[in-house]
Amino acid sequence: MEIRPSFLWMLLGASLVTLLPRILPLIVLSRVRLPDWGLRWLGHIPIAVMSALLAQELLVSKGAFSPQPVALLSAVPAFAVAYFTRSLLGTVVTGIAATMLFRYLSSLLALS
Incomplete structure (x- = not known):
């Protein structure tokens, strides 16, 4: 397989474009002492991002507000496991198992 120089440059x-935005903040912020309020504020970013991703997945379909019942039902046990155990693996396994169970049950009800 031949690699063209233009592909290599691309x-x-x-x-470089992917690496710079990730490395530059680390270099700059490693030399700066952030105030306590700044550190507390930065601590909320992962929760806010995850909440936005979950809300979009659970409540939006094809660009419109359209909650999916199976997804919402599956989220309840996953949220419970996340809250009580703080285990990412347990939460993911519970969410997948609940989704499988509720999809299976909904297909059985649809056949009846």
Whole structure:
């Protein structure tokens, strides 16, 4: 397989564009002492991002507000496991198992 120079330059450029926004903040923030309020504020970012992703997945379908009953039912046991155990693996396994169970039950009800 032949690699053209233009493809190689494109790959290197894409790598640089992807790497710089991740490395520069680490370099800058490693030398700066952030105030306590700034650290507390930064601590909320992962929760806010995860909440936005979950809300979109559970409540939006094809660009419109359209809650999916199976997804909402599956989220309840997954949220319970996440709250009580704080285990990412347990939460994911519970969510997958609940989704499988509720999809199976909904297909049985649809056949009846």
